[in-house]
Amino acid sequence: MPSPHPVLKAALLRLGSALLVMWLAASATFVALHALPGRIQDILAGDLELPGLKEAISAEWGLDRSLPEQYLDFIVRIAHGDFGSSYVMRQPVSKIIGSQVLPTVTLALLAGALATLIALTLATLTAGRPGPARRLAATLELGSASVPVFWLGILLLMAFSFRLPWFPVSGDEGWRALVLPTLTLALPTAGILTQVLREAMEKALEQPFVTTVRARGLGELALRLRHVLRHALLPAVTLGGWLVGSLLGGAVITEKVFGRPGLGTVTLNAVLSQDVPVVLAVVLLAAFVYVLVSTALDLLYLAIDPRLQTP
Amino acid sequence: MNSTPDASVPATAGPGATRMSVAPSLRTLAGWPWGAVLAAVFIAVLAGITAFPQSLSGDDPLSGDITQSLVPPGAEHWFGTDRLGRDVFTRVIYGARYSLLIGLAAMAISVSAGVLLGVASGLGGRWRDEGITRLFDVLSAFPAVLLALLVVTFLGPGLFNIALAIGIAGIPKFGRVVRSQTLLVRRADYVTHAVIYGRSRLDTLLRHLLPNVLVAVPVIATINVGSAIIAVSGLSFLGLGPQPPTPEWGVMLAEGRDILRVAWWAGVFPGLAITTSVLAFSVLGQHLQRRFEGRL
Numbered sequence: 001m002p003s004p005h006p007v008l009k010a011a012l013l014r015l016g017s018a019l020l021v022m023w024l025a026a027s028a029t030f031v032a033l034h035a036l037p038g039r040i041q042d043i044l045a046g047d048l049e050l051p052g053l054k055e056a057i058s059a060e061w062g063l064d065r066s067l068p069e070q071y072l073d074f075i076v077r078i079a080h081g082d083f084g085s086s087y088v089m090r091q092p093v094s095k096i097i098g099s100q101v102l103p104t105v106t107l108a109l110l111a112g113a114l115a116t117l118i119a120l121t122l123a124t125l126t127a128g129r130p131g132p133a134r135r136l137a138a139t140l141e142l143g144s145a146s147v148p149v150f151w152l153g154i155l156l157l158m159a160f161s162f163r164l165p166w167f168p169v170s171g172d173e174g175w176r177a178l179v180l181p182t183l184t185l186a187l188p189t190a191g192i193l194t195q196v197l198r199e200a201m202e203k204a205l206e207q208p209f210v211t212t213v214r215a216r217g218l219g220e221l222a223l224r225l226r227h228v229l230r231h232a233l234l235p236a237v238t239l240g241g242w243l244v245g246s247l248l249g250g251a252v253i254t255e256k257v258f259g260r261p262g263l264g265t266v267t268l269n270a271v272l273s274q275d276v277p278v279v280l281a282v283v284l285l286a287a288f289v290y291v292l293v294s295t296a297l298d299l300l301y302l303a304i305d306p307r308l309q310t311p
Numbered sequence: 312m313n314s315t316p317d318a319s320v321p322a323t324a325g326p327g328a329t330r331m332s333v334a335p336s337l338r339t340l341a342g343w344p345w346g347a348v349l350a351a352v353f354i355a356v357l358a359g360i361t362a363f364p365q366s367l368s369g370d371d372p373l374s375g376d377i378t379q380s381l382v383p384p385g386a387e388h389w390f391g392t393d394r395l396g397r398d399v400f401t402r403v404i405y406g407a408r409y410s411l412l413i414g415l416a417a418m419a420i421s422v423s424a425g426v427l428l429g430v431a432s433g434l435g436g437r438w439r440d441e442g443i444t445r446l447f448d449v450l451s452a453f454p455a456v457l458l459a460l461l462v463v464t465f466l467g468p469g470l471f472n473i474a475l476a477i478g479i480a481g482i483p484k485f486g487r488v489v490r491s492q493t494l495l496v497r498r499a500d501y502v503t504h505a506v507i508y509g510r511s512r513l514d515t516l517l518r519h520l521l522p523n524v525l526v527a528v529p530v531i532a533t534i535n536v537g538s539a540i541i542a543v544s545g546l547s548f549l550g551l552g553p554q555p556p557t558p559e560w561g562v563m564l565a566e567g568r569d570i571l572r573v574a575w576w577a578g579v580f581p582g583l584a585i586t587t588s589v590l591a592f593s594v595l596g597q598h599l600q601r602r603f604e605g606r607l
Contacts, residue, residue, distance in 0.1 A: 017448075020445065021448045021449055022452075024445060024448075025452055028449055029461075032465065036465055043465075142590065142597075143586075146537060146541075146586050146593055147582075147586050147589075148541045148544055148545055148548075148582065148585050148586070148589075149545065150544075150545060150548045150564060150582075151564060151581075151585060151586065154564060154567070154571065154579075154582060155578075155579070155582070157568075157571060158571055158575055162571060162572055162575075241451075241452075245453075245454030245455070245457075246454070248454050248456075250456070252456055252457070252549070253456070253548065253549065256548070256549055268460070268549060270464070271460050271464045271551065272550070274464055276464060276465075279461055279464045280461070282457065282460075283453060283457045283458065286453065286454050286457045287452040287454075290452045290453075291452050
């Protein structure tokens with residue numbers, strides 16, 4: 001049998017390890033659930049007291065069966081996207097998440113796009129150009145990377161909702177309600193992203209191919225956009241997973257600041273009422289999204305970067 | 312805000328790199344990394360008010376004069392008063408204790424577990440190494456804030472629990488660095504020589520391996536204290552950490568958010584305290600990192 005193509009082999013390896021990490025993450029939550037003091041029925045019921053509830057939970061989770069059987073059942077259910085029921089909210093968890101996922105994903109995607117745009121612009125314009133502009137940009141980045149999301153939100157609210165009544169204080173009505181939350185979530189992330197991207201671009205600018213391209217007479221901006229940026233994206237892309245995590249975590253806080261509906265609000269309420277099935281599902285889903293995004297980016301790079309294709 | 316030290320700083324900068332001279336010339340002073348010096352001074356002041364908050368303010372952070380409710384900043388109350396008439400300046404001063412100590416506690420958890428696992432992974436055989444590396448992969452797949460939400464759901468809100476949550480989330484960062492450093496050092500000549508000389512395993516580990524593995528840890532820790540402070544105060548803001556009336560900065564901002572329309576100061580000063588603290592640790596940490604990597 002001929003050995004598989006090296007790129008294919010690397011891709012399969014990457015996919016395999018992604019599945020492994022997702023399986024381990026699901027197993028970790030199962031172990032955590034069982035390692036806690038107290039009966040599983042009591043933990044899953046949260047702060048709810050109802051006659052017959054514990055028996056119902058026991059039946060749904062198959063708690064009278066052996067531990068390996070419970071574990072197998074748990075993994076199979078999660079693989080099918082079934083995260084059980086929230087006893088506090090009396091609904092299937094997948095239904096609760098499905099109904100709240102849109103506002104959060106919209107916010108996170110908009111903020112992620114804005115942060116990436118800011119980082120690309122600032123890094124392209126200032127990399128390798130010592131001077132007041134670069135120093136100002138570096139100061140702004142450090143500042144925005146040091147500002148907690150919730151305080152930035154409060155400051156923006158104060159300036160653009162109370163002093164200047166341009167945007168609503170809270171709610172989810174129309175595009176105006178999205179402006180301040182998107183800025184709030186994007187700016188701290190953009191600060192860190194720009195720092196990483198510029199460092200990568202400055203390393204790329206030192207490479208010999210830059211001299212060659214300049215000798216060919218290509219303009220500086222074209223050189224940066226067409227050649228340097230492509231080299232610099234690889235180290236920046238490894239931050240893709242981190243970006244997802246920080247946007248999802250930040251979305252919880254941003255939704256709280258602006259009183260927006262969404263997954264973060266649902267999760268926070270679930271934490272406060274100890275609605276374990278909901279929290280478990282959200283946390284596990286976030287981990288899955290993290291793994292999927294970073295794997296997809298790795299595969300993308302494997303496909304377009306010839307340097308990674310040599311075995 | 313002072314400009315941060317960057318690559319444009321001359322190569323002679325940094326107190327360690329300057330040549331010894333009796334009187335520092337003006338030129339040497341100009342070459343000083345002022346951002347890092349300022350940050351170090353700020354952190355020292357912060358440590359001081361953490362230990363002795365009463366030296367800066369004689370007021371009580373927990374009780375106030377209700378007739379003095381929502382007084383704007385002035386000579387009497389530098390940062391104004393909150394809804395219950397408590398002096399915001401006093402509360403910010405006392406709050407340093409919580410934010411700083413929870414942040415440092417989280418860091419201590421990340422560092423100790425990360426070093427232990429990293430060394431074990433780097434020195435272990437193939438299976439142990441693979442197992443611990445996967446553990447790091449799994450841990451870093453959970454976003455820190457969400458992992459913390461899970462921990463709080465299981466263990467309940469509180470100071471120690473959020474420190475534990477943020478600490479756990481930070482383990483892979485240190486573990487990975489320590490692991491790769493261990494892999495490098497264990498093959499270094501001086502370690503081989505120590506083994507050939509017949510030093511015991513423990514002696515080699517403690518005297519030769521660990522000191523060289525751990526050199527990078529303080530630098531990463533300094534940079535990450537900042538993000539730990541942000542994470543911890545964020546969880547407090549969500550109501551998962553210390554509860555009111557504790558003068559913790561995140562808790563104060565959560566209270567301040569509800570009275571923004573009438574009292575801007577309640578929403579500004581605690582956040583300013585968080586941001587300057589984080590900034591100080593980041594500036595100092597980045598400076599240390601550049602020196603450590605020999606780029607300064």
